[in-house]
Amino acid sequence: MDSVIRQRIRGLRLARGWTLDALAARCNTSPSNLSRIEAGRRRIALDQLVPIARALDTTLDQLVESTGDEDVVIRPQPCDAQGTTSWLLSRERSLHGVTVAKMRITPDRPTDAEHLKVHPGREWFTVLSGTALLRLGERTILIQEGNAAEFATMTPHAIGAQDGTVEILTIFDHNGERTHLRDGGGT
Template identity: 75%
Template structure:
C-alpha cells in the first residue's frame, strides 16, 4: 500500500511538473484533456482519486505516454557502475544506461600515447561527435589536419571527416558523447578489436 501511495504521489507531481514546464495553466491543460479545471486541480493536489480513463487523455495532452506517466519511481537504475574496456592505449568506461537519452551514449576514455593513430586508424561514419578534455592534451586528427585540444576545452566535429583521437605527450582523459552511429563504430568495434590481434584499429 505504501508503494502504491508513493507512486500515486509521483504521478500527480509528474502531471503538475509537465504542465508547468509547458507554461500551461490548469485551464489550458483541462481544455486539452476534457476535464474541468477544478477536477484537474484536485488530481494534482491529491484531493481526488486518479482514474485510468483520466490519465490517458492527460498523458496525451502533455505529450507523453501512459506508460511513462505511471512508470515506477524506483531508483535501482539511477547508479551506473561502469566496467572498463581495454584496447591498446585506450580504456573506455560506458557512463550511460541502455536507454540513453535520444539515442546518445556517454563515455569516459583514457588515452595513452601508445594508441595507434596512423592513417589506417582513421574512422568515418554519419553524424557528429563531441568531447571535452578532462586532463592532458588531446591530438585530434581530422583528415589532413591535426588539432590540439587542452584540458578544459571541448571539440565537436562532423564524423564524415576521417578522424582519430590520440594523446599528445602523455595520457589524456576525455568525456565524450556518441550518437547511434558513433557508438556502434567506436564502442562495438573496440569490443571486437580487444579480442583481435590488431587492437588499435578504427576507433574514435
C-alpha cells in the first residue's frame, strides 16, 4: 500500500508540473524529506500525509484508498429458476437504479399467456447467442444473435428460447428487476 501512496503523490505532483521544491513549500516540509517519501526511503506518517494531500488538492481518503479489486470486480453467482439461469452483473442500487444481468434461457421456460408479466417501466436486452422468443401481448417476435430489443413493460411480456438455449444481456429498471429477478426468477 505504501508504494501505491508514494506513486500517487509523485504522479499528482508531476501532473501539476510541480518540482519537489514547489510541493514541499505547499505542505511545509523539506524537499529532501518529500524526495525520501516518494522514493520509499522514509516511512510515511499520517501527520505527513494530511498536508501533502491538502497541497495536492485531494483528500486523504483518495490518497490512501484501497488498491484491491472489491470495488471494481463483480463475481456473479448463478441463480436458477424454471428454464432460466441468471447472473447479476451490477451491484445493488448501481447505474442510476438499473440492474444488468446475463441470462441463459432454455426452451423449457414457459412463455404462454399465464406466464406473461406486466409492470411499470421499460426493459432492454441483447442476444449474445441463440435466438430469443419475445412474447409481447399477442405478438411473437424472434430476436437473433447480435440484435437487441427494447419495449414498454406495461405490455404483458415474456422472453423464451427458440430452437435451443439463448443467452441474453439485459437491463432492468427497479420494477423489472423486482418482478423478474426477485419475485419471478427470470424475465
